[in-house]
Amino acid sequence: MSGDEAAKADYRATVFLPETDLPMRAGLPQKEPQWLAQWEQQSLYQNLRTDGRGRPRFILHDGPPYANGDIHIGHAMNKILKDVIIRSQQMTGHDAPYVPGWDCHGLPIEWKIEEAYRKKGRNKDEVEPIEFRKECRAFAADWIDRQREQFKRLGILGDWDHPYTTMAYESEAKIVEELLKFATSGALYRGSKPVMWSPVEKTALAEAEVEYHDHSSTQIDVAFPVIFSDQPLLKDASIIIWTTTPWTIPANRAICFGPEIDYVLVEVESLSKGALLARGARFVVAEALLPAVLDRAKITGHQCLGRMTGADLAGTLCAHPWRGQGYDFDVPLLPGEHVTVEAGTGFVHTAPSHGEDDFIIGQRHGLETPMTVADDGRYYDHMPLVAGDHVYKVGDKICALLTDVGCLLASSNFIHSYPHSWRSKAPLIFRNTPQWFISMEKNGLREKALAGIEDVRWIPARGKNRIRGMVADRPDWVISRQRAWGVPITVFVKPESGEILQDARVNEQIVAAVRAEGADAWFAGDPKRFLGPDHQPDDWDAVTDILDVWFDSGCTHAFVLESRDDLDWPASLYLEGSDQHRGWFQSSLMESCGTRGRPPYEAVLTHGFTLDADGRKMSKSAGTGLSPQDIVNEYGADILRLWVMSTDYFDDVRIGKEIIKGQVDAYRKIRNTLRYLLGNLAGFEEAERLPYDQMPPLERWVLHRTEALDRLVREKINDFDFNPCFQALYQFCILDLSAFYFDVRKDVLYCDQKDSIRRRAARTMLDLLFYRLTSWFAPILVFTAEEVWQARFGAEAMSVHRQQFPETPAHWRNDALAEQWSAVRAVRRVLTGALEVARREKQIGSSLQAAPILHVADETLYQALQDVDLAEICITSSVEIIAGEGPADAFRLDDVAGVSVEMAMASGEKCQRCWVVSKEVGSQSGAPDLCTRCAKAVTSMDEGSLSGQNGPGRDQG
Known part of the structure; x- marks a missing residue:
């Protein structure tokens, strides 16, 4: 080859550039609905249940949101956190079903119907109770359908076709059955005492409604x-x-x-x-x-x-x-x-x-x-x-x-x-009025509840003292409301004495009627039809009050966990906002301890409230509200999910447009990490894989970091604490991989001979990382993980969400190696700092033009660097290491003692394939512009292999 021909040689086709169909731009708002449709078509949820057969069950019981409006950012955070927990439990060896539910009775819905009546000039009191209740039921059903789609759009996977609702006939029958257990035990009584009362709403309120x-x-x-x-x-x-x-x-x-x-x-x-x-x-x-x-x-x-x-x-x-x-x-x-x-x-x-x-x-x-x-x-x-x-x-x-x-x-x-x-935001009064109560002392309910609290795992731990204080000091449970929409208090009382009718046959007939006709059965016709021949109708009055909705939701463990074959009682976990210590957590505790003697849950997790970017309460009227629908439509649900995991959700969390933009940037970096893996794994075959004992030190260090991450991820999944888990994964992607390992190994992946040990080791490492990162991120970035998975294995591959977290060998842990590479990375910071100064002062253009001289005063550090190719690690053409202190004007960093750098230029010619400056360039026959490594790599290729190596360009690296 002549000099002119050499000057014109183009080696781009000989470089192993990344190849992937995964685009840089995610386009989440457009693509995510397609993944949802695919999961539904593939029956992903049902397949997960099949996959989980025989595994230990993990049951997160869904606290029912209220069916009366669009979901807000607090709903989104709650449901996303539940979904991440359930998916991570499924992928770490459990069968983790998720049955969503809704709270359907109560005043807010009733008010909406009354409001519609007022607009039409109608008086609610003139409407037949059954007609009114039907309208309330239809209103709740409509919002359940709307909220269902909004939750699904967030990537929440569950049995959406078979949710539970408190207004289902079977649910209402079970609520009645649970109430009658208290009546039969003598814990239910009617008393006259002051209760928190709303003169506007004309009903008693529970503490949780205040x-x-x-x-x-x-x-x-x-x-x-x-x-x-x-x-x-x-x-x-x-x-x-x-x-x-x-x-x-x-x-x-x-x-x-x-x-x-x-x-x-x-x-x-x-x-x-x-x-x-x-x-x-x-x-x-x-x-x-x-x-x-x-x-x-x-x-x-x-x-x-x-x-x-x-x-x-x-x-x-x-x-x-x-x-x-x-x-x-x-x-x-x-x-x-x-x-x-x-x-x-x-x-x-x-x-x-x-x-x-x-x-x-x-x-x-x-x-x-x-x-x-x-x-x-x-x-x-x-x-x-x-x-x-x-x-x-x-x-x-x-x-x-x-x-x-x-x-x-x-x-x-x-x-x-x-x-x-x-609800009404109106001030309340304490008002003496006849109400129905469940005694905290009768049958030892308070003592059972306090004892049960001790046996529950509270996350964070401060939740235990909070609910314990509330239960220890709380008055008897007011369970009656003077409204129309809800489950009635289905008991008969003597008019004079207030004595409750105790008849098992009557109770059975009431429960059976509600199961067949819904709670309307109590109001349809004369309730005294339940008395039968043994009781004179004139001797008994049917109670017309309805149950507090907190009693309804407190019974969900009975008609959901105990009634469904795919669930178990007690629940592994209850998870709601911290206000539920006085709400659902407590009503469930009271109901279960009163009827079963123990809490319906083994663990309880509480998260904080969502605030705007300035730490204020979310308010649409004040312009500080941010709806999940708006975020999803502009950025995608994965961004919202990423935000949840990036927060310390045990405390109140902030969200705003700038905060979301920060998550977009974090997402882009994670996506680029996954994209790099995909691009450099193109064509990877099992024959390339290297065993651990043949891995170079750099790869073994990455394996050590991977093993540490695996332990952390599993530990935090068990603690339901995903913020440190996500932060560690994010830092691993950005600092350990993108800014270090990928940067260092880019040259090997692109320019080494196809079957070189270094390249095989790097590709093996990337493969091991791919399985772990896609699995670890799958519960969080549900759409992106699936897209990345199918980008490698094809659309027909089994979903990433059906995988288990890969087992990571304990022998990957190598603390001594980690200590050595911690020192190497510290030295690298000094070297790259010196290179940046040289680049800024126009001494060099590319780092490969440099051949820095490294002075190391510490003998232990000096020895640690002897088996490390610092030129490869620092992406220079060579590095000379000299023991001892460097010149006074050498480059130093204050936090890396005893290390200094003198800048020198590399000698030799620039390899036209890898750009390394070396005296080896031209030493190989027939390759006057290539270094020895590149000459051998090019020689080993035949024309057939070259045609498949063209990538989208060097900028892909």
Whole structure:
């Protein structure tokens, strides 16, 4: 070959460039629906059940979302996390079915139907209950269908054709059956006690339906005149109470004091303008709170007449401020453990009809618990002075009535945290009303629940203390609601005594009817048809209240886990947001412990709430909402799934457009890693595979990192903690592979002889990485993993989701090798840093033009580098290693001690195939512009082999 011919030689066809059909651009929004259709056509979920036969089961029981609107970002995070857990359990040796479910009864749906009625000028109360319930059922069914498609679009795999719903006839029958177990055991009772009540919605609310917001109330200080006391000092004195609920004054029946609190009796000597008291007035308050009381009452001068402890006040009686106007009962002073000196006066106004502590005190001391307020928030007609007034609007009137009798010391606005309905957002009241309860003490329910909590694995661990505190302190379970859409409380009671009918035959008939006709059976016709010949209809009343929806969902373990052959009881895992410690987790715990003596779950995982990018609560009206549908339509579901795994979801997480763009960038890097694997595995054959003991040190180091990752992935799957798992995988792809191993081995893969040991080792390594990375990412990037899998094995290949995580040999672990290569990589950072400086200063263009001189002062490090080809590792033409400190002006990095670099230029000619500068170039006969390696590689190729080696271009590397 002449010099001119050599200059024109084109070796591109001799380079093993990557070949893959996987495009760089993912096009997820367009492609993902195609994968969904393919999985459905292939019956992927059913095939997974077949694959899992005989394996240990992992059962994640789905907490039912509510069927009344489009899914939001919190729904998406919850369902994606469940899906990742289930898929990872399936791929690590379990049979992990997933049965989705929906909560269908309750007020939000009922409200939607009422709203439609109002628009048409119809009154709900004029509609037949069965007709109304049918409309509620149809509304829920429509939203189930819509939400089902939205969840499926996220890549959530499950038995979508056979979900569970709380409104299915079989479900309603099971709910009734579970309720009747409590009735039969004596734990169900009807009582009159204060419950959280919504005057707007006209129903009792469970704790889980309550949220707290700042609320402006009127705070008042009120004098209750003493009419009897063993303390002579109290003659003509008053006891001062403070309250932020003036509307409860008509229900006052006692005043509580703290037995250990120090109190003081004072007499007013001077007042500022606007004061309501008169000079000479005498009253008692806690000594620690006296300054605050004096300030609120505008008292500028006073005299202390005496001191006493709370215990000295026992037996004291006061008059209600409106004595003589229909409130002619005595108001006793009673000891109360709940009384503090944090705020107020040190005395607690006690209205047993309107507070939990008040009710307990009333029961302990035999106080009246009057019926004062109707379901709409208005006082009953029998209430003197305030009859017909609404509690939300009566504040000014209460103050005026107290002022008229000289008993109001002060009033002002007070901002405080106050309970609101999570649906109507309206403030709530505690209201005494007949309700149905499940006793926490009868049959030891509280003790069973507390014991059960100890046996459950709580993730994170702090969840245990949270739910334990709630269960330890919670009152009896209010399970009744005064609404129309739900499962009725299917019991009969005697009108006079309230005794519940206990008849197994009657109960069986009720359950059978509900199973056949749905819960409408209780309302269709006369419920007394269930009584049969043994009971006179006139002796029994059918209860018309419906069950709290938390009781419905608390029973799902019974009609889902126990009833389906593909599931087991108890569940392996319950997983919901942290608010469910007072919601579904707790109602399920209560129901199961009350009927089965133990929790229905072995482990409980809680995640945080989704916030906007600034840490604020998501709000569509404020423009901070971000819907999963919008993200999926613009970027694809895999991006949303990646976001979930990138968060520390045990705490509240943030999401916004810029955050999502960050996930797009992370996805691109992961996709490029997988694409590199595919491109450089083209045509890989089993004959190429090298055993471990023939692998070069670099490959054995990658195998060591792979083994460590495998252990981490499996450990975190067991902990349900995917954030550190994903972060480790991501860093492995970006730093260990793309920025190091791929970069180093690119030259070998492209330019070595096809069957060289180094190239075979690299291709073997890529193959091992391919199986692991696609499997590890499959539960997260469900669509991309399938696309990558089929890009290698074809569309007819068995889905990647039916694979198991490859077993990784323990002998891949090599801590000594890892330590050596940690040092090598540190040295490489110094070398590449020096190369960057040389490139920036125009000393070199390509790193292959350099032949740096490396000075190593540390003897151990120097020895560690002797069997390492640093030129290959640093992608230079050569590297000279010299023991000892380098020149003062040599390049150094502060965090790599004892290593410095002098830059030198490589000598020789540039190989026209691999671009290495070497004195070997031209040494091989017939190859004047090639190095020895490239000359041998080209010589080994025949014309037939060249035709198949053209790739899409060197930039693919």
